[in-house]
Amino acid sequence: MEIKETLDCKGLSCPMPMMKLAKAIKGLSSGEVLEMLGTDPGTKSDLPKWCEKTGNTIVEEGEVESGVFRFLIQKK
């Protein structure tokens, strides 16, 4: 799967990760994939809820190192 863009939100707390994510997704075309890295625990529950609402898909979710999570999100 080709990753179109990587969004680094490490160290950022609410609301910056979700704001940056919404903006970054806006800049992609349908079907393109965004990689997001972050450390704010809040994002882990905000992001799936937001994807459910907006119709974007989480194609992968995991941890790259201790405390740093990674989401791959495909634009609707």
Next chain:
Amino acid sequence: MADQQKEPGILRELFNTFFAKHWPVWVGGVTLGLLNILLFTVKSPWGASGGINNWGENIFKLFGISAFENAAPTSTSLYGVLCLVLILGSFAGALFSKEFALRIPPKGELLKGFIGGALMAIGATLGLGCTIGSFFSGVPALSGGAIIFTIGLFAGTILALKYLLWEMEKWPGMSSGKSFTFFAASKGKGNWQIWLGWIVSIGTFILAYKVAGTNGVLAWFIISGLLMGLICQRSRFCIVKAFRDPFMTGESDGSVGVMAGLLITLIGFTAIKFFGIGAGETSIRAREMTWVFSQFWLRGLIGGFIFGLGMTVAGGCAVGTLWRVGEGQVKLWMAALGFLLISPISKHYIVPPIVDMLPHTMKFKNYLPDYFGYAGAVLIVLLIILVWYVFVKWNERTGKFSAF
């Protein structure tokens, strides 16, 4: 035998129920509302800015600044202690769920934290309260000033959100750059966090037990504060989120969670005030006027507005800042620092000349039942919550007021 083998599994399941996933925000709202009623029953409702101000005054006292030599030591200040144990509760919640880590953001974010905290301090000292004292507790306390403070909060939040969106477009360097994470756990490692969580929780319970003999009210505040911090961390209860998200991503969960808490608190507080429960030696009137501050209307409006700006830039209101401090978010450490350093200065030097200029009609205690009776006052608060609910749900569906 079979039962004995199963037992650890069941306990782990119970532990996971609380600490494997975040709780729905409404669960946080309802349980925080119940604890708030408990605090009012034993003494007075939940508040946060007064406690943080107490810390600041004690720091200035330590440096020998004479204006603060009469500051109450934090160990004897109910709210000073409540705020401290709230951080411990959130620390324990984060440890139990292995979510604790020192998260150091880019420099621009640290600066925003400090400025946000300073603005919150000015707003809280001018408007007499924060999102807890003059909103989450103040509105159910049927204070007209709290409703005005809340209107100011909304306006400040919306304006600061516009700034954040502008900043992200025009000045992305503020929120990007080098960041660091320390002490983080992951699935397979970092079990020390769970053990430390037990030590922190049990230690706080022992502290409450020790003070219970001499100061029962303080013991209740310690236990409640610990639980409140833990609940806030697990449910990510955040009043900035409740006000901001409908205008940002359009989400309504945070707002509905806060509304659930307001409803529960409204029932409890109204009963306490109406029947004068826990009045003790004070008059029923004094009980009624508890958490009704002389902020109606302009004082509350301006204070709420400045507080709203600050909490949105910082990314946490007074309590949202405290529980994120416990979770290890260093941006909010800066917000707490800005708050506690600026609050005493604002209270003693900035606010008094401004307040002196305002006529009494712009800074008096407005108790809604004095004007509308208890039924009318409760109805007004219910109506406000209903309108807010309909707005956030409609907006979530249509996205009319959302930035994205």
